[in-house]
Amino acid sequence: MPRLAVVPNPENQTQMIVAQNLTKVYGDFTAVAGIDFSVAKGESFGLLGPNGAGKSTTMRMITATLQRSGGDLTILDKDPDKFGPEIRAHLGVVPQADNLDTELKVHENLYIYGRYFGLSRKYLTKKIDELLAFAQLEDKRNSKVDQLSGGMKRRLTIARALVNEPEVLLLDEPTTGLDPQARHVLWDRLFRLKEQGVTLVITTHYMDEAEQLCDRLIVMDQGKIMAQGSPASLIAEYSSPEVVEVRFGSDRNVAVAEKISHIGDRMDVLPDRILIYAQDGEAALAEIIALGQHPVTSLVRRSSLEDVFLRLTGRTLVD
Amino acid sequence: MSAGHWRGATALVDTKRIAKFGALYAAEYRIRNMLKWWQAIVAFGIGNPLLYLTSIGIGVGSLIDKNTNGAGPDGVKYLAFIAPALLATAALQGTMEEVTFPVVHGFDWRKVFFAMHAAGLTGKQVAQGVMISAITRSVFTVSVYWAILWAFDAFDSLSALWLIPIEIFFGACFACVMMAVSAYMKEDDGWFAIIGRFVIAPMFLFSGTFYALSTLPLTIRWVGWISPLWHATEIGRYFSYDHPISVTMLLVHFGYMTLLGIAGLLVANRKFALRLAA
Numbered sequence: 001m002p003r004l005a006v007v008p009n010p011e012n013q014t015q016m017i018v019a020q021n022l023t024k025v026y027g028d029f030t031a032v033a034g035i036d037f038s039v040a041k042g043e044s045f046g047l048l049g050p051n052g053a054g055k056s057t058t059m060r061m062i063t064a065t066l067q068r069s070g071g072d073l074t075i076l077d078k079d080p081d082k083f084g085p086e087i088r089a090h091l092g093v094v095p096q097a098d099n100l101d102t103e104l105k106v107h108e109n110l111y112i113y114g115r116y117f118g119l120s121r122k123y124l125t126k127k128i129d130e131l132l133a134f135a136q137l138e139d140k141r142n143s144k145v146d147q148l149s150g151g152m153k154r155r156l157t158i159a160r161a162l163v164n165e166p167e168v169l170l171l172d173e174p175t176t177g178l179d180p181q182a183r184h185v186l187w188d189r190l191f192r193l194k195e196q197g198v199t200l201v202i203t204t205h206y207m208d209e210a211e212q213l214c215d216r217l218i219v220m221d222q223g224k225i226m227a228q229g230s231p232a233s234l235i236a237e238y239s240s241p242e243v244v245e246v247r248f249g250s251d252r253n254v255a256v257a258e259k260i261s262h263i264g265d266r267m268d269v270l271p272d273r274i275l276i277y278a279q280d281g282e283a284a285l286a287e288i289i290a291l292g293q294h295p296v297t298s299l300v301r302r303s304s305l306e307d308v309f310l311r312l313t314g315r316t317l318v319d
Numbered sequence: 320m321s322a323g324h325w326r327g328a329t330a331l332v333d334t335k336r337i338a339k340f341g342a343l344y345a346a347e348y349r350i351r352n353m354l355k356w357w358q359a360i361v362a363f364g365i366g367n368p369l370l371y372l373t374s375i376g377i378g379v380g381s382l383i384d385k386n387t388n389g390a391g392p393d394g395v396k397y398l399a400f401i402a403p404a405l406l407a408t409a410a411l412q413g414t415m416e417e418v419t420f421p422v423v424h425g426f427d428w429r430k431v432f433f434a435m436h437a438a439g440l441t442g443k444q445v446a447q448g449v450m451i452s453a454i455t456r457s458v459f460t461v462s463v464y465w466a467i468l469w470a471f472d473a474f475d476s477l478s479a480l481w482l483i484p485i486e487i488f489f490g491a492c493f494a495c496v497m498m499a500v501s502a503y504m505k506e507d508d509g510w511f512a513i514i515g516r517f518v519i520a521p522m523f524l525f526s527g528t529f530y531a532l533s534t535l536p537l538t539i540r541w542v543g544w545i546s547p548l549w550h551a552t553e554i555g556r557y558f559s560y561d562h563p564i565s566v567t568m569l570l571v572h573f574g575y576m577t578l579l580g581i582a583g584l585l586v587a588n589r590k591f592a593l594r595l596a597a
Contacts, residue, residue: 065437067596076329089337089439090328099430101348103355112348116438117328118336130324164328164438196325 013040016168016199017062021071024057024223031057033223034071039168044200046214048207048305054223055203056096059172062201064088076167089117092166096173098153102145106137106156109145114163127163134189135159151182155189168199175209187212207305219309226312231305238311239303240265242281246288246295247273256293263287268310275310277303334439341440345448348435349421350455364413364460368467371405372398375529376471392531395560402473403555404528406464406482407548410490412519413460417453418494419511422501425449426594433595442592449498450491450584457490474559481558489551492576495583496547502590522546527553550575 017039024032032054039045047055060066061073064080064087073080075087100109107128114124132138135155140148148156154174161169174190175183190213194200204210210217211231218228227234235241244264248256250272257269264278278284281300288295337344353360380397391397425432425445432445440448465483468474504510525535525542526549532540543549550572556562557569564572 063437065433065596085337085341085439085441086334088437089332089334091437092328093437095433095437097430099434101352101429101431103352108351112351113434113438115344115347116337116341116435116440117332118340118344119331123331164332165325166328198325 013042015039015074016041016043016076017201018074019058019062019071020073022058022061022068022073023070024054024061024066025069030223032061035218035220035223035225037218037225037228039199039201041167041199042197044194044202044213044215046210046217047201047203047220048205048210048214048217048309049203049220050205050309052222053205053220055205055220056172057223058220059170059201059203063091063093063170065093089164090167092161092164092169094154094157094161094169094171094174096176098157100145100153100157100160104145105141106143106145106148107132107141109156110160110163113160117164119164124163131159131162134162134192136185136189149182151178151185154178154182154186158186158189162193166198168201169193170201172203173205174202175204175206183209207309210305217305219305219312221309221313227308234305234308235303239307240277240279241303242278242284243301243303243307244276244278244281244284244288245273245297245299245301246276246285247297248293248295260288260291260293266311275307277307332439337439341444342447342451345435345440345445346451346455347448348431349417349449349452352421353417353452353456360456360459364463365467367409368405368464372467372471372473376401376405376473379529393556393560393562398471398473399475399560400556401529402468402471403482403559404526404548404552406461406468407486407489407551407555408523408528409464410457410461410486411493411548411551414453414457414487414490414494415497415519417456418449418498419501421449421452422498423504423506426502427504427506432591436595442590442595443588445595446498446502446584446587446591450494450587453494453498454487454491457487457494461486461490476560479559482555485554485558486551489547489554489576492580492583493547493551495580495587497583499583499586499590502587502594522548547576547579 015038019038020036021034022032022036023030023034035058047058049055057066061068061080062075064075064084067081076090078087080087101112104112110128110131111124114127132141135158137152137156137159140152145153145156158171158174175186178186187209190200194213200213202209202213214231216228216230219226219234227238229237247253253269253274257267257274260276261267264276264284266277268275276284285298285300376398383391383397392400435445436442461483500514521542525539526532526546527543528548532543532549535543553562553564553568554572557564
């Protein structure tokens with residue numbers, strides 16, 4: 001498959017990250033297979049894909065913590081192979097697994113992380129109050145990290161990554177493992193940063209997260225970019241506006257699918273359900289019922305990035 | 320947090336400062352972490368010499384001195400003979416403690432070294448920071464131990480004050496080697512216990528700590544020769560009560576420990592950098 005051209009991002013904007021033919025190889029295994037993308041200042045950029053797609057490896061290369069095997073990469077106009085520490089000092093990184101110090105208190109974690117950047121005690125004293133308020137952890141200031149819930153730890157890790165007022169905040173799977181409420185609180189915090197113009201780069205395998213937070217994203221699978229663009233443009237290009245999900249029972253789905261295959265723009269038959277992509281979902285469902293096919297359950301919803309991924313790879317994100 | 324206050328890291332963070340003082344920032348973290356255990360460090364720093372001096376220095380010492388009329392090994396009272404060795408042991412063990420489990424903690428248990436690296440510190444700076452914090456603890460441990468030895472009348476001359484910087488230096492040299500070893504450990508897996516039993520314990524027993532190394536048969540004496548503790552003890556005795564050492568051997572003791580330290584630090588620097596960028 002030919003490499004995709006870099007999709008233009010906001011014009012006349014400073015490019016914070018530019019990757020061309022970016023490659024990472026471990027022995028015989030190619031984790032990232034020559035991908036191109038760029039991230040503009042103030043943009044919220046996502047890397048969407050299933051586990052093992054190469055998102056985290058890409059993330060580690062653009063946080064200047066992992067050397068690339070090939071291609072060109074500039075972060076904040078610098079080559080990370082030559083200026084790794086300088087670049088890292090100007091980024092904010094939220095790793096997939098929290099690496100907070102459990103022996104230090106909440107405010108001490110923020111303080112000591114700020115000290116790694118050489119920030120003064122005076123600056124940090126004020127900044128810590130600000131960050132605790134942002135992370136809604138003011139009442140946990142003197143708590144040990146182990147006393148925090150999973151969502152609180154993630155918020156603290158994000159707050160910690162903001163201590164140096166980073167030029168780009170990079171978040172690797174920020175809400176994995178969190179309950180729905182904690183995810184929404186976190187999204188709210190990230191959305192506020194986005195509103196403030198902070199450049200965000202997010203890897204996720206949750207399509208709703210990508211849709212909520214990303215202005216533009218790349219869909220990755222097996223180390224390659226399958227598609228890139230805004231969530232809306234990807235859905236418009238690779239899916240129909242609405243999707244009808246119908247279940248007739250796993251033993252009947254295939255047989256029924258043959259009878260209703262003319263309905264809608266396209267159809268995917270999954271082991272547990274049939275997906276019908278249509279311009280008008282309710283009309284498509286009415287057509288199915290009119291044919292005498294009564295599903296056990298039915299759902300009409302708008303098309304999502306999950307559908308885009310299914311179209312591009314033939315697999316769902318959780319496969 | 321409002322956008323109006325957002326200066327941006329390029330304006331806020333001085334990368335030249337990090338390049339210059341990064342090791343100190345890493346050390347600041349380790350010392351802050353260490354202070355969470357200050358009661359244990361103080362209790363061990365004071366309790367360890369008190370127990371050793373009471374049991375071996377006074378207990379065993381009185382027995383030996385009675386049978387030798389106060390002219391035991393090296394012609395001095397037994398307490399004076401073992402005091403430099405105990406001080407050297409405390410220096411080596413105390414420094415080692417701060418470069419073994421904390422390194423596994425940093426790489427594996429809490430991965431805090433990766434947080435430091437993501438913030439712009441290099442592997443070399445993290446390794447140096449760990450070493451600076453270990454030396455900081457050693458300053459306390461050795462000084463307290465020395466003061467207690469002095470209180471027990473283990474030294475006759477103020478030249479024994481030289482033991483404080485010298486044993487701190489030797490402890491650091493040994494710790495560099497142990498830090499390099501620790502950097503290779505993916506997880507503890509009992510390796511530290513094995514090292515404790517089969518490296519540290521023999522070193523303690525066969526380095527002329529409780530008796531002169533020359534009393535051992537040549538087939539075992541080599542354990543002492545390669546042991547950092549023997550070199551640290553010999554130098555300690557030289558400054559403590561004029562234990563006879565030739566200039567050549569003085570150079571050998573310092574040279575051996577310095578080489579160990581440099582080699583350990585170089586290996587640790589490299590391994591820290593490799594693991595953080597892997």
